[in-house]
Amino acid sequence: MAESMQGLKRSHRCGELSAANVQETVTIMGWVQKNRNKGGLVFVDVRDRSGIIQVVFEEGRTDKALLEKAAGLKAEYVVAVVGTVERRSGAVNENLSTGEIEVVPLELRILSESETPPFPIEENAKTREEVRLKYRYLDLRRPDLQRNLMLRSKVATLVRQFLSEEGFLEIETPMLGKSTPEGARDYLVPSRIHPGSFYGLPQSPQLYKQLLMCSGYDRYFQIAKCFRDEDLRADRQPEFTQIDMELSFVDVEDVIDVNERMLAKLFKETLNVDVPLPIPRMTWQEAMDRFGSDKPDIRFGMELTDVTEVVRECGFGVFTGAIENGGSVRGINAKGQGAMPRKKIDKLTSFVKDYGAKGLAYVAIQEDGSVKSSFAKFLSEAEMNGLIQAMNGEPGDLLLFAADKNKVVWDSLGALRLELAKQLELLDKNEYKFLWITEFPLLEWSEEQNRYTAMHHPFTMPMEEDLDLLDKEPGKVRAKAYDIVLNGNEIGGGSVRIFQDNVQEKMFEVLGFTKEQAYSQFGFLLDAFKYGVPPHAGLAYGLDRLVMLMAKEDSIRDVIAFPKVKDASCLMTEAPSVVDEKQLEELGLERAKEKE
Template sequence: MTEQSITQGEERDYDEYRVIQDLGGWRRSHTCNQLTAADIGSEVTLMGWVQFRRDHGGLIFIDLRDREGLTQCVFSPEVAPEAHERAHAIRVEYVVALKGVVRARPEGMANPGMATGEVEIYANEWKLLNTSDTPPFPIEDRVDAAEMLRLKYRYLDLRRPRLAKNFILRNKAAQAARRYLDSLGFLEIETPVLTKSTPEGARDFLVPSRLSQGMFYALPQSPQIFKQLLMVAGLDRYFQIVKCFRDEDLRADRQPEFTQIDIEMSFPDEEQIMGMAEGLVRTLFKETIGAALPEAFPRMTYRQAMDEYGSDKPDIRFELKLVDVKDIFAGGGFKVFAAAPCLKALRVAGGLELSRKEIDDYTEFVKIYGAQGLAWIKVKEDGEWQSPIVKFFSEDEKKALAERLGMQNGDIVFFQAAPEDVANAALGNLRLKLGERFGLIDEKAFAPLWVTDFPLLEYDPEDKRWVAKHHPFTSPQPGQMETIASDPGGALARAYDLVLNGSEIGGGSIRIHTPAAQKAMFQALGIGDEEAEEKFGFLIEALKFGAPPHGGIAFGLDRIIMILTGAKSIRDVIAFPKTQKATCLMTEAPNVVGKKQLRELGIQLREKPAEAPAEQQKSEA
């Protein structure tokens, strides 16, 4: 039978070409990444997908792929004529099983880029386990198909070796975390997925109840309250690798459902929790990619991070700091600087090479963060200052500025005159772009950092009230509970975030553990006794029964895996992610629910108003 007589989609009249319904006792002896020169002469059985097929006239070669890797297999008319004749039917992405003998590749034909590159399998017989339609994109790492297409066929995208390796590594990280925490006496305990809506910050996903019509569950944004209740229960040390849900706007490192390594312990102080957390992160990096993190992670206060980096999650892999220069221009002749609520500068060594177009692009970039513009000064090689604003500076101001910033020939200095939050956001994000532009970031380095001494509360101008910087169960630092009412913005939290390469990978705190202190916190947040009882009454009740001091931390597993794998998007480390509009292109979720289901839930949807005819719209306009 010829190759032309067996084509995809045709009815097969010969039993030997039919897809078999069972393996007939065949068992896989090796994965497609295991065989080496040590196995030469062995008889093996492999199973997997056909990555490539090459017909060289006499010999037929296929690369067989499973999640572990590739093995080259050969069908020879001299070794196994029947198997060779039937191999003409094989196509890309067919699922096959084959038996054969391991042989060394011919001299000069070894492939050092493959783990199995020294050997190949000469097939004696094979079985067709399934056929495949032509995939909508090639199943290989170099694929340039649009992400939307790859998400629609995610199960095919996951066959690509690079993505498969991400999930193999993710599994290694999860198991390493479990072993580490188990060795320290932590218990893995599951907490409810259907719980009570207590929105603080991001919106809850709501689930209607059929048995209690008009009532709703919420999917948990975190197991925060439940893990505190486990401490009240005396279980002492808890952890969970848990799915959480937040109905918020998405970006490259955020999804509506995400996974945390959630941890809580009784009778700790900050040092104990942070030490445990450092050990966990070191273990994850060592056991997955063999990277050694420092024995002690550096620390920085929230205030220092904001002042010098414009961010509470600074990337400290490179030195490029923001400098406050407001005092230099106070009362000066350049009113834009003199009247600014905050004035910060960012000096970039060698920045003279930036073109005017690049500077204009950076000016547009900072507008994303609320900035009105971007002032700059270039220091030319002869020492002359080039800038539209220099003419407004006095000699004393120029001297003081040069001294504070350490300005050198060939530098450029960027300025941001704006409210503090805008100046920090604009220059802090510009700092990252400049770090990339000038090659200041060591992409192979890992720079962990603890950020501590966060404000307990921050003012929300939209809601015109104070809100918790982290969450309302965070304890203030010693002696500050009494001052919350009089100086809510001055209180500091017993909170700590772990930052790695500019990404927050974990955050935690010591919790409030007495009912009086928890009520005081609610009052500071403008939550009255009645509202507090309605939303958090069960927690306040629990705290009355001898709650121990407790605290913990939660790590974003998805973000950690992004860093470990070098992925550019969080979608590359989540098996079935959502798009930026929180939809699943593969299953077409969310979808319309039938009226019968809605009636059973006691829900009636509000009808969308019908659009008026075009003529009527025109007359009304």
């Protein structure tokens, strides 16, 4: 029978008590983690978000009725205990922050009883994720998830403090806006008052934050909810949170400076990790050439080597054919892996096929210096030696090569490099390696749409020295864009924005927009730009991904209170769900008939 807490006031959280509280009378409240009944001696562990404290009910010291009540406590009952803090009579528990002390009770109240939970509430639960997410309110009681969400809260608080001190204003932008199809797919919200019309939920506050710069707010930030109705991947959420910012009268250096100092503060104050400043920088081109990725993990080596010139004249058609088609031949040296079994190499070959590669060529250098290779018969001894030398190959090494168009070679070897690092356990989660990637291509060619599309968005400023290439060779134009990368994950990205009319018009022209199309999608922004627009730039972080890396988790679901699963549904609330016909009528909508 549940009792009232009337007359009781919690004095401490469970994990806040220490030897400094010995002999004090305290009131704690929380959930029963464990109840160990030794007959005449009952140990009850009480848990709240701060930790666990042991309460000891003992015959001779504890009132008999109280001892009987304690013996009946079950896991997850909610209790209030009034008692005295004493040093432990038994052994100290080194694993608990309260391991030196225990509470000897004077009063126990059962505030709420609990059914047996469907899985144990403990750290690193081995329960299937589907079950945990169905009962997420229980899953969230686990100490590891509670630590993650407390870390997330601390990060958000520190961001607010830091940016406020730097002169940023926190301004909220609308959730119900205009749908802008350029980019990912929007979530649409039907309007009851305007039948047949829809709002789009924001994929980012991009246009609004640029308007705020036009309105003279100088420095804006927001911890913003964003939505993308994208194709599904295991670790992608339909809604996510951005740390979003925009600054006026600045260039690349100013944005990088304020963000480096913010990251250093976040990591120092939450994890006590020193981020060495300045953070190293690398151009997009260098990142692709060295790592096959625009978000390289620089915690380990195994860099790509371009051997196109070395094999240009060789007799191996796979290599020469790729070169003749304007592609390249590149390789990675998996140090000390020369004895890798053929079966494992075949697995790696099928792995790279997912990234567009037709296969992998390999050279395994044996400890005695002899060579096993999938293509040795096509090369002379001198050519093979030249290739091994170009790859810095030594006895015991495994050299792996891809030959194709540059994009395929980069994608496949970039992914292979990471896969090998995982297999060889080269990735240390306690290491935090930051990197800025700069000078992205402004545009990328879309085969599907048969036109150039913006690599970031249509408002990204080209590098001044490349402006004259917009007409002649748009594919070679570099952008004033920058990403911040941590351990092979892009955690944030941004750019300097176009603020001159003529450059913006030229950009739309290159993207294949007519003036009418540009105005129908972005008219309000283009109109605002007629009334005096300052040079401005910005950046946005994915808060979920940043906290995931700080918490050393593998999935963003472990740092979001109520995440969706891969098909964008919520197992706990069963959203999305079918709605009442009356609601659809009010919105002027009807359900499409299912096809036979």
